[in-house]
Amino acid sequence: xxxxxxxxxxxxxxxxxxxxxxxxxxxxxxxxxxxxxxxxxxxxxxxxxxxxxxxxxxxxxxxxxxxxxxxxxxxxxxxxxxxxxxxxxxxxxxxxxxxxxxxxxxxxxxxxxxxxxxxxxxxxxxxxxxxxxxxxxxxxxxxxxxxxxxxxxxxxxxxxxxxxxxxxxxxxxxxxxxxxxxxxxxxxxxxxxxxxxxxxxxxxxxxxxxxxxxxxxxxxxxxxxxxxxxxxxxxxxxxxxxxxxxxxxxxxxxxxxxxxxxxxxxxxxxxxxxxx
Numbered sequence: 218x219x220x221x222x223x224x225x226x227x228x229x230x231x232x233x234x235x236x237x238x239x240x241x242x243x244x245x246x247x248x249x250x251x252x253x254x255x256x257x258x259x260x261x262x263x264x265x266x267x268x269x270x271x272x273x274x275x276x277x278x279x280x281x282x283x284x285x286x287x288x289x290x291x292x293x294x295x296x297x298x299x300x301x302x303x304x305x306x307x308x309x310x311x312x313x314x315x316x317x318x319x320x321x322x323x324x325x326x327x328x329x330x331x332x333x334x335x336x337x338x339x340x341x342x343x344x345x346x347x348x349x350x351x352x353x354x355x356x357x358x359x360x361x362x363x364x365x366x367x368x369x370x371x372x373x374x375x376x377x378x379x380x381x382x383x384x385x386x387x388x389x390x391x392x393x394x395x396x397x398x399x400x401x402x403x404x405x406x407x408x409x410x411x412x413x414x415x416x417x418x419x420x421x422x423x424x425x426x427x428x429x430x431x432x433x434x435x436x437x438x439x440x441x442x443x444x445x446x447x448x449x450x451x452x453x454x455x456x457x458x459x460x461x462x463x464x465x466x467x468x469x470x471x472x473x474x475x476x477x478x479x480x481x482x483x484x485x486x487x488x489x490x491x492x493x
Contacts, residue, residue, distance in 0.1 A: 237261050253473040267319040267336040274477050279324035284354050288315045289347045293380055301378040308339045316347040320355040326481045331359040334369045342372035344416050345379045349386025356393040360400050365484045369407040370421040374414015387419035394423050403487035405480055408435050426483050427467040429458040
């Protein structure tokens with residue numbers, strides 16, 4: 218509620234309102250949360266944190282995190298405008314996370330699942346050694362426990378500060394997923410804005426079913442880089458979810474409010490079938 222200050226001016230407490238990045242309308246936070254963080258005026262999708270994703274996708278109080286203690290080191294003593302170790306420290310303070318993915322056990326409409334959720338707020342959701350290790354452990358746990366796996370991706374790609382250590386995670390995560398396939402356990406990949414680089418080139422596009430939110434940017438290199446390389450103008454919707462769906466690269470576009478139900482129905486079909 219607005220508060221009248223001693224000088225007669227009216228101030229609005231911080232944290233009650235949010236400005237839409239698309240239409241620039243001011244939205245009441247409670248209204249935004251009730252609408253799954255989608256602008257009711259223009260349909261713009263606000264980016265979610267891993268904590269908000271857990272709240273939206275899983276049954277209440279059902280999430281139990283695993284591998285929470287894993288933390289990135291600085292194997293190359295990398296430094297550009299800032300030391301990599303300083304960037305990690307800043308990201309930890311900002312997000313209260315140890316790295317760019319949260320993994321664990323949870324329940325989806327009463328069914329046990331393993332879930333990994335990438336958080337773009339931690340260094341752009343970039344995949345370094347810890348992200349690759351945590352996702353690999355999540356896959357191995359799903360195989361061991363014979364549970365479905367869900368990975369929600371939001372990432373700018375491989376973490377350049379770790380060089381080859383980061384690029385190796387592409388092969389590592391992809392190889393681990395082959396074990397899930399051999400065990401005939403379902404892997405549902407959920408793509409949110411954006412999914413690019415080494416994440417798009419590895420586990421994110423390997424799902425048995427690939428679901429995307431509307432208008433999510435999905436691809437390896439960005440449109441600007443591609444245009445500069447091929448010297449051609451790209452379609453306006455190039456690399457957006459709708460473009461990929463029309464070209465057979467993803468399976469489903471799901472509105473955020475329907476995402477939990479969509480995943481749940483697919484898991485029911487695939488898991489029941491594979492465990493007949």
